[in-house]
Structure formats: C-alpha cells, structure tokens
Amino acid sequence: MSSVKILELYKDYGALEVIHGVSFDIEHGEFVILVGPSGCGKSTLLRMIAGLESISDGKILIDDRVINNVAPKDRDIAMVFQNYALYPQMTVEKNMGFGLKLKGLPKAQISAKIAQAAEILDLKPLLDRKPGQLSGGQRQRVAMGRAMVRDPKVFLFDEPLSNLDAKLRVAMRAEIKALHHRLGSTIIYVTHDQVEAMTMADRIVVMQGGHIEQIGAPLELYDNPDNMFVAGFLGSPS
Ligand code: ADP
Ligand code: MG
16 A cells, blocks of 8 residues: 555646646655756645645545545645745744644643644744744744644655755754654655755655656666756766
C-alpha cells in the first residue's frame, strides 16, 4: 500500500493546462521533494493533494483510499506554506490549536497536543507571543507546529524556507529532517532549491511544464539524468 498515490492527474484553468498526466507513488515515511522551475505546477499539485484546488481529471489516493471528493479538513493532510499563513491577531498557542478547535477536539486534548509540539519544536517560551513578535525562523516553526498537532498522515511543505536568510535556511533544513526522522511521516516538499533537494530528499520528482521529467534518489538523478533538463537542473556536470 502506498502512502500517497497520484494517478494520471490533470489540472487546467480554462485553456491553460497546468498539470498534464502526472503519476507517482510515495511510500509511507518517504521524504519526497518536488523540484522544477517557477510556474511548472509544483504548488498546484500540492494544493490539489491538500484539497485546496479542484482536480480536472485523474485520482489522488491516500492509503489506497480515493480522496478526490474528501473535504480538506478530513484528508489527514497538513500543509505548511511559504508565507507561514499564521493569524496575526492570535497567539502562537491559539494559532497552533485553531484547526483542532474547529474539528471539535476537547480543550484538554488540544492543550496536550500543543504542549507536545511546542516541546519538540522549542516553542514553549513563545506560546503567548503573536506572530508579529517572532523571527522568520520562529514563525516557520509555529507553522510546522500547527501542522504537527493535527497528526497528519502526510505533510505538505510549499517552499517553507524561501523567505529565510541563507544561514537560517541551512539550520531549518536540519530541523525539518530531524522532525521527519522523529515522526516518521510521509512528506512531500516543494522547493526550487537544488541543494535542498539533493540534501533532504529520499527521492526527487523533477517537474517541467506540468509533467514529470524524472523521479529518483538524489544520486541516481545526479549520476544518471534521463535528459539535459534534469542534468542541468540538478547541476550534474555530464
Ligand atoms: P510553481 O509552484 O511550480 O511555481 P504554480 O503551480 O504556482 O507553479 O503555477 C503553475 C501555473 O499555473 C502557472 O502558469 C500559474 O500562472 C498558473 N496558475 C496557478 N494558479 C492559477 C489560477 N488560480 N488561475 C490561473 N492560473 C493559475
Ligand atoms: Mg509555487
């Protein structure tokens, strides 16, 4: 059984075809990175998996269940956005618990989940602050905490580090890898940063113009790119 299965997926916005026949399988616990140039459809694909964008054709399955018509909140998927998408008027604690409150979870259970995530992500001293009183890295950790408290089967990250400076980006890569190691969840992570892809992924999906050019482990793609595009994109000398 795959964790996530994408079957012949298509997306068009009117006459504009953005995703053309994308298929791939992700194993449980795999860290898969989608890379490709700006506009190639990475965010659209993630948003379709999250249920934030309708599907023109094809299927998405989580644990062998077709989720095309399942509401986003019932998909067992949590997404972390590039711009964090935190509520500015709410404290860190409220930001982390909001989704669970909407789901109707009892207060004590919400508090316990927040405490656990805050411990893991080193957010305990920040729970009473508002997003405006946090650094970029701290905001990103809150966004990750908000995803974590939902115990999702699958985490989706859309360029989570691109608003951070270079030094912090390197530190956060390690944090995300450590988190993945600890939780063992499936992660689909979008970036246009080749170094991020090469250093973090179990497998890389290289996209261009709404389709997949190649899928493979980082070194596989580096050593044996199928074509010039993959070779050029991952910086292999061949
Ligand atoms: P990426 O994340 O790889 O940079 P996107 O998935 O954001 O790419 O966008 C893929 C293509 O779809 C782009 O050409 C973009 O302009 C187009 N697109 C994205 N969202 C919409 C929308 N809501 N309406 C029309 N076109 C869109
Ligand atoms: Mg994008």
